[in-house]
Amino acid sequence: MTHxxxxxxxxxxxxxxxxxxxxxxxxxxxxxxxxxxxxxQLAVATLLVRGAAGGEITVYALGEWPAPFGIVLVIDRLAAxxxxxAALVALPVIRYASNGWDTHGKHFHALLxxxxxxxxxxxxxxxxxxxxxxxxxxxxxxxxxLLHGLGAERLKAGIHYVVLNLAASALFLVxxxxxxxxxxxxxxADIALRVAGLGAHEAALxxxxxxxxxxxxxxKAAIVPLHLWLPATYAAATAPVAxxxxxxxxxxxxxxxxxxxxxxxxxxxHAALVAEPWLLPAALVTALAGMLGALAAHSLSRMIAxxxxxxxxxxxxxVGLFSSEGLAASLYYLVHSTxxxxxxxxxxxxxxxxxxxxxxxxxxxxxxxxxALLGLLLLLGAVSVTGAPPxxxxxxxxxILESARQSASAAWIWGVLLVTSLLGVIGMAxxxxxxxxQVQPDAQPSVAPGMSWKLYAPPLFxxxxxxxxxxxxxxxxxxxxxxxxQLADRGAYAAIVLGSPRGLDRSARPLGEARP
Amino acid sequence: MELLVxxxxxxxxxxGIYLLLRGRTFPVVLGLTLxxxxxxxxxxxxxxxxxxxxxxxxxxxxxxxxPLPQALVLTAIVIGFATTGFVIELSLRxxxxxxxxxxxxxxxEEERGA
Numbered sequence: 188m189t190h191x192x193x194x195x196x197x198x199x200x201x202x203x204x205x206x207x208x209x210x211x212x213x214x215x216x217x218x219x220x221x222x223x224x225x226x227x228q229l230a231v232a233t234l235l236v237r238g239a240a241g242g243e244i245t246v247y248a249l250g251e252w253p254a255p256f257g258i259v260l261v262i263d264r265l266a267a268x269x270x271x272x273a274a275l276v277a278l279p280v281i282r283y284a285s286n287g288w289d290t291h292g293k294h295f296h297a298l299l300x301x302x303x304x305x306x307x308x309x310x311x312x313x314x315x316x317x318x319x320x321x322x323x324x325x326x327x328x329x330x331x332x333l334l335h336g337l338g339a340e341r342l343k344a345g346i347h348y349v350v351l352n353l354a355a356s357a358l359f360l361v362x363x364x365x366x367x368x369x370x371x372x373x374x375x376a377d378i379a380l381r382v383a384g385l386g387a388h389e390a391a392l393x394x395x396x397x398x399x400x401x402x403x404x405x406x407k408a409a410i411v412p413l414h415l416w417l418p419a420t421y422a423a424a425t426a427p428v429a430x431x432x433x434x435x436x437x438x439x440x441x442x443x444x445x446x447x448x449x450x451x452x453x454x455x456x457h458a459a460l461v462a463e464p465w466l467l468p469a470a471l472v473t474a475l476a477g478m479l480g481a482l483a484a485h486s487l488s489r490m491i492a493x494x495x496x497x498x499x500x501x502x503x504x505x506v507g508l509f510s511s512e513g514l515a516a517s518l519y520y521l522v523h524s525t526x527x528x529x530x531x532x533x534x535x536x537x538x539x540x541x542x543x544x545x546x547x548x549x550x551x552x553x554x555x556x557x558x559a560l561l562g563l564l565l566l567l568g569a570v571s572v573t574g575a576p577p578x579x580x581x582x583x584x585x586x587i588l589e590s591a592r593q594s595a596s597a598a599w600i601w602g603v604l605l606v607t608s609l610l611g612v613i614g615m616a617x618x619x620x621x622x623x624x625q626v627q628p629d630a631q632p633s634v635a636p637g638m639s640w641k642l643y644a645p646p647l648f649x650x651x652x653x654x655x656x657x658x659x660x661x662x663x664x665x666x667x668x669x670x671x672x673q674l675a676d677r678g679a680y681a682a683i684v685l686g687s688p689r690g691l692d693r694s695a696r697p698l699g700e701a702r703p
Numbered sequence: 704m705e706l707l708v709x710x711x712x713x714x715x716x717x718x719g720i721y722l723l724l725r726g727r728t729f730p731v732v733l734g735l736t737l738x739x740x741x742x743x744x745x746x747x748x749x750x751x752x753x754x755x756x757x758x759x760x761x762x763x764x765x766x767x768x769x770p771l772p773q774a775l776v777l778t779a780i781v782i783g784f785a786t787t788g789f790v791i792e793l794s795l796r797x798x799x800x801x802x803x804x805x806x807x808x809x810x811x812e813e814e815r816g817a
Binding site for chain 2: 316320323327330334337338339342343345346347349350353354356357360361363364365367368373
């Protein structure tokens, strides 16, 4: 049995503990461990993607307890892709933070590793309650990362963020236990099998559980009207933390795909497609509201936070189609938007640092020291994030529009997504012209400290991966298509996870008759 | 017994949500705690209500209490304990930093003015 599947959880866990053992003051040791761990994580994730690309689903039974009685990690194409994405975002974030942000508080790198552990676990697990546990791990790490650097603004945003997420965690437990009551299992593959065979009465319980989970995941993903916490939180966080958080909303999207796309998908009997009437309208409103928020934003980081909200709406519009084509297009867009938003958050801070007292507020300020370079990079990000040709955002959006062609709500999807692109172009053009052209004429460029390639390399790396996604759009799309097809094939998934039939009558709840 | 457990969970959850919507950190923390109590009992109830039954399946097929929710509740309690500790520390720190226990960091005089 290969142990590769459990490494994405173990590497960050061991790295984090090693840093804690090394002591809080040994920042150079922390940076070294963080870099090695991130590279190892990237290598493992690449291997997992290569393994999963052929269609093989790796099942890792923790403690050798067979599913559905024990907890399993399941690496299919989607999980491997998300693990790779997390590793691709983590590496530049760690490098960027090593320029000095990590000294503004203690244990930055250790907390970041624990957050990665939570992320990897959430992507890899095949058990609904285990998903809750990994959510809590990544949230607890994110609470402290958000507060990194302290200050009244961060504490205020931190209280809102923590309290909201704790309330959402309570709802998560309610939803999970409702589904457990209806199906008698927590294993995702097993739930998918059992939900299909439920009677109308028990299906109602499972459906209410699924809808409660939609609220929980919607909060993590920041779907309107559960998005209000995001702009203030992301704008208050330090740049590397905000960039890492770009993947946090995608955990919510991932969970929606798993639970509502697969477990409560088209073949779920009485509980089939329980989220369908809600997801698509909510997604379209989110895409639009996010862009309007970006237009109204008064600082660059807040604007990017709103663009994150809008990108989640665009992704979920494809997921909300509940078709394999829509899901594949969404996966492509998900990878693109995570990378670009993370790059933009890092870039925003470089811009802010060079504008001196003006920071990243959208008002006249001293000019930046490197207007050509920063302007070009921001233009690159703006073109990507708004979905203008020829970068990854354009291809991703085109795929979503193309997949919506057959849908009954095609007109709505086309209309909303194209209008959000237009609004995005207007908003980014406004922001760019204020940042680079409306300068105070008499002010001299303030030479910011540490203007070096160390600051530019991380966002450039992220943009580079984004551009690679354009050059290799065809293989990436093929992978996304295959991932979506694999998610639709519930039977094969369940057969691999649950193993060959063990003489159990899978249609009946085990020992259900003996229940009190 | 169903009525007692259900209305008990409902009452505690309602009190928790009421406190959660207050504007000061102390009631909010209490509200979160009450809400997690209610949820813990709810998880327990989702395994079916059984009195005086062992959490073990016997060969005779006699009644048993579902052991899985008990394990889930234990996990939820541990996580809830840790997060409650964290949110208390956070509230104290925010009180220290902003000089008020208002969840939006507003001072009392600003509220009166608003």
